[in-house]
Structure formats: C-alpha cells, structure tokens
Amino acid sequence: MTEPLQPPPKKNPLKRTRVPVSPPGTRSRAATGLSVMAAEGRFALQHCADCGRIQYPPRDLCRACLSEALEWRDTDPMGQLVAETAIRATPDTHFRDRLPIRIGTVLLDAGPSLICRLHGDVSGDDRVRVVNRIDAAGQAILLALPLKEVPHMQDDPALRTLSCDPRHRRVLITDARAPEAPALARALLKAGASRVFLGLPEAWKPFPARSELEDIGNCSIMPLDVTDFGSVRELAAEIGGKTDILINNARFIRPGGALARSDTIFARQELDTGCLGLMRLAQTFGRAMAARGEDGVNNAAAWMNILPIGALVPQPGHGMSSATGAAALAISHGMRADMRGSGVRVMNLYTGPMDDEWHQELPPPKVTPSALARAIVSALIAGQEEATAGEIARDLHARWRDDPALAIREALAK
Known part of the structure; x- marks a missing residue:
C-alpha cells in the first residue's frame, strides 16, 4: 500500500541540490x-x-x-x-x-x-x-x-x-487580476499545494477580487508586472528558488484584427504582455526552476502557459490575440527544448472564449473561471504537456490535430 506523502522538511542550505540528469531520450x-x-x-x-x-x-x-x-x-x-x-x-x-x-x-x-x-x-x-x-x-x-x-x-x-501534482508544492500565478485567479488559487490549495503566490500588476490600482484572495489561506499577493523586467527580476530574486509550479495566465485582450484597428497601440500591449512577458519570466524564473528539477518532494515540476486556442486555429474576431498566442506558443516550444531533461515540464493549456468582458460578443459555450481552474489542476495531475479547457477549444484542437490546414480554413470561413 502506498505510504502518504509527508510535507518536506525545511531545506538545509548547506546540502547540495541534486543536479537533474535526463533519462535516455533517443526514439525512432x-x-x-x-x-x-x-x-x-x-x-x-x-x-x-x-x-x-x-x-x-x-x-x-x-x-x-x-x-x-x-x-x-x-x-x-x-x-x-x-x-x-x-x-x-x-x-x-x-x-x-x-x-x-x-x-x-x-x-x-x-x-x-x-x-x-x-x-x-x-x-x-x-x-x-x-x-x-x-x-x-x-x-x-x-x-x-x-x-x-x-x-x-x-x-x-x-x-x-511522471506527473506535476500540486501536492506539497508552491505555485506562482502570474496575474492576480485575471478572472480565474480566485478559483484557481482555491483549486490548487484543495489539490494540496502548500502555498500559492499571486503576481499583482499595478498594485496601486484596486480590484474587486483582492479581498477575496486575501481571505484564502496560504495565499500571498506579490508585486509582479510581466511587462517590466525589473519587476519580474525582483520577484524572481525573492521566490524564484521557491517556485515549484508556475502558471502564466498574464494576458492583455482586445477584440479585432489588423483591419479593425487604426493603430498598433493595443497590439504592442498584447505582444508585450502575452509574448515578451513570457520571455521575461523565462529568463528569470525559468533558470531558477530548471536548476531545481530534482530538489526532493517539492521539486520544481511544471511551467504552464495559458494560451487561446487561436494560437493553433486563428480566430478572425480576435486576430491579434491569436497572433500573440501563436508567438507565445513558439516561445513555449523553445522553452520546452531548453528545459528538457531538467525535470520541469513545459505545458500548454489552450482555452476557448472566456466568460469575461472581452468575449461578450461571442456566443456560448464559454469557459468559466471554475472550469478553467479544474482543467489546469487536472492537466497538472496528469502531467499533460498539451491540454484544453472548454468545448470550443477541445473541438478545434481535435480538428487541428487531424488536419491543421483544414481546421484553419474552416475557422476562417465562419
């Protein structure tokens, strides 16, 4: 009978962290x-x-x-x-x-x-x-x-x-302002996470969910703006060596494609948050996590990027969001290659339209915060590198897997 996993003792800083060694990877x-x-x-x-x-x-x-x-x-x-x-x-x-x-x-x-x-x-x-x-x-x-x-x-x-179970692990959620942040924090703690860190951009600006997050036990709200390298570097210096799972849900969404806009202001913000923000996180937290892939029970285990399904199958009504997602996906694949063998799994979770203010013009079904939280925790426990949230993302991902060119043409014809 499997013995229950015990909370790890406080780490002795004088002991060497075991260096991750990759298993044989050659396959036909x-x-x-x-x-x-x-x-x-x-x-x-x-x-x-x-x-x-x-x-x-x-x-x-x-x-x-x-x-x-x-x-x-x-x-x-x-x-x-x-x-x-x-x-x-x-x-x-x-x-x-x-x-x-x-x-x-x-x-x-x-x-x-x-x-x-x-x-x-x-x-x-x-x-x-x-x-x-x-x-x-x-x-x-x-x-x-x-x-x-x-x-x-x-x-x-x-x-x-072979999994990335949150049990006894510390998790960083990069955007506390995202609608799913409270549900995700509760789901992770229910799954056994020892602590949840939540990154807060523009800490001076109030947001309704703050009190809700502060009432959840074992949660810490910390300043983090993924568009500011200094902010990212400061937080990485403080908790980079403690972060076992990083969930990057930072995003800036505005409807419309290239022809629907008269300038590139929002496009730059979308790319700076969804694409370059991922790079800033990778350059700081990524290195710290890759060095801790063999660090005992609460070793660094997973890096999950929340991406729109438009990263695979472009959505005309959210063309720039799809482009940002596609760019972030390419960076994610590069991170997967860089971190391969470290024991840290780079995961992509594709989501359909969220039930938020920026997808109100789209018909249901939409992904609720609680549904997204369940999908994230399930993917972590299963150790999936590719996962979906919501019926639309699941359907489009299956179509893309069967025939990418056909799936894209079908999406553009609607």
Whole structure:
C-alpha cells in the first residue's frame, strides 16, 4: 500500500541540490508518435487500417499484413499483469538514483502485450489500467495502475515522477487580476499545494477580487508586472528558488484584427504582455526552476502557459490575440527544448472564449473561471504537456490535430 506523502522538511542550505540528469531520450520516428499521444494524456496505439491489427511496440509496417496504413487511435487500457521483475542495477546516471525500478508485462484486453513501469499497489496477477505519461526526456512511459482508486494513489513515487501534482508544492500565478485567479488559487490549495503566490500588476490600482484572495489561506499577493523586467527580476530574486509550479495566465485582450484597428497601440500591449512577458519570466524564473528539477518532494515540476486556442486555429474576431498566442506558443516550444531533461515540464493549456468582458460578443459555450481552474489542476495531475479547457477549444484542437490546414480554413470561413 502506498505510504502518504509527508510535507518536506525545511531545506538545509548547506546540502547540495541534486543536479537533474535526463533519462535516455533517443526514439525512432514511429515510437515518437507514442510520445505525442502521451503529451495529450491519451493511451493510444497504432491500428492497421487494412487488417485492424493493433501494434506494439510502434512500427513502420503492420506486423500482420505489412501495410503502411497505421493510425494512432485511443485504445482500451485495461489488461492483466502476467509477469513482473525489478531492476536493481544500472549504469544509467538518471535511473541509478531511482533503484529499484519495478517493471512488468501487461496483456491488454485489446490484444498486445506491453512492458510497463508498475505502480506500488500493483502486484501478482492484478487487473490493471495502463496510462501513457511523459518522462523528463519528453518521451512516453507506460505505467500500470491499479484498476480501482486506492488510498494515496497519487503519492506513489513512480506516478509522482511522471506527473506535476500540486501536492506539497508552491505555485506562482502570474496575474492576480485575471478572472480565474480566485478559483484557481482555491483549486490548487484543495489539490494540496502548500502555498500559492499571486503576481499583482499595478498594485496601486484596486480590484474587486483582492479581498477575496486575501481571505484564502496560504495565499500571498506579490508585486509582479510581466511587462517590466525589473519587476519580474525582483520577484524572481525573492521566490524564484521557491517556485515549484508556475502558471502564466498574464494576458492583455482586445477584440479585432489588423483591419479593425487604426493603430498598433493595443497590439504592442498584447505582444508585450502575452509574448515578451513570457520571455521575461523565462529568463528569470525559468533558470531558477530548471536548476531545481530534482530538489526532493517539492521539486520544481511544471511551467504552464495559458494560451487561446487561436494560437493553433486563428480566430478572425480576435486576430491579434491569436497572433500573440501563436508567438507565445513558439516561445513555449523553445522553452520546452531548453528545459528538457531538467525535470520541469513545459505545458500548454489552450482555452476557448472566456466568460469575461472581452468575449461578450461571442456566443456560448464559454469557459468559466471554475472550469478553467479544474482543467489546469487536472492537466497538472496528469502531467499533460498539451491540454484544453472548454468545448470550443477541445473541438478545434481535435480538428487541428487531424488536419491543421483544414481546421484553419474552416475557422476562417465562419
């Protein structure tokens, strides 16, 4: 039975922080497809379009009919553990500090046999559920979980390593003025976060939610203006070494595209907040977090960027917001490459139209603050690098994944 995770003791400043070491990351092109599915939190395997045979491990040709028509499809994750063993010695520097490592063979109900990591509550000939997760090298890891929820399930060391669970971690939300800030702070604390920091731009200007945030326990409101490098650097110097999860929700939104505006004033503000603001955060907090990817129970674990779905599929009514989101997405991909191997996962959560004053002209469904908070916490617990919030974002993301050019043309035709 998994032992409950205990709050970490205060860190001894005389002890060296363990240096993050990346696990082996080389995969074939076919096997990288499994990592793409893991990034979205999907358990999907290759299915042959000609004979229907399910493939594992991933390959270029069907093992039954040699067809090249292999499609990634969501697959039944249920199966039976038929064998297990433990690795107790390895020359690999990443896994050497994590021994012993339990692995097993799972026979899926869908047919194939898989080699998986094993959750601590899985043993014998148990029925199991297989999940597909991302490791520190950005590659897929299959993990066999108990079929039913067990006490303290998320505290299992193997599962916690492959997730970004907020439990016992300190979280920075970059914009306390955002409509979702109170709901998000409460959701994170309910999920077990030890403290939530909230960055407040223009601290001199009052805002209605301040008293609500101050009434939430274990929350600290701190000055942070992502458009001012000095402000970002000051806060990073104060809490950069304490931040385990950073959620960048800072944004400046105004409806309209290039032809709807007579100048570039708002465009500059949107880019300065949503794009250059992300760069300022990366140049300060990013470095501090990357150095703490192996820092015990409350190690730096995740950097999440909240982006509009227009970053993938442009929305004509919010053309500049879509452009800013696309630029931020490109920076996020660069950060993911830079921080790969550090143990800090760079995540993108795409949201549909928010239920706020800047999307009032758009019809429902819209994303409420509480719905966005639930999506963020769920993505962190699942360790997803790519996630969505709201029905519109979910639909457009699925269309973009199937055919990006078609999804964009459909959006522009509306």
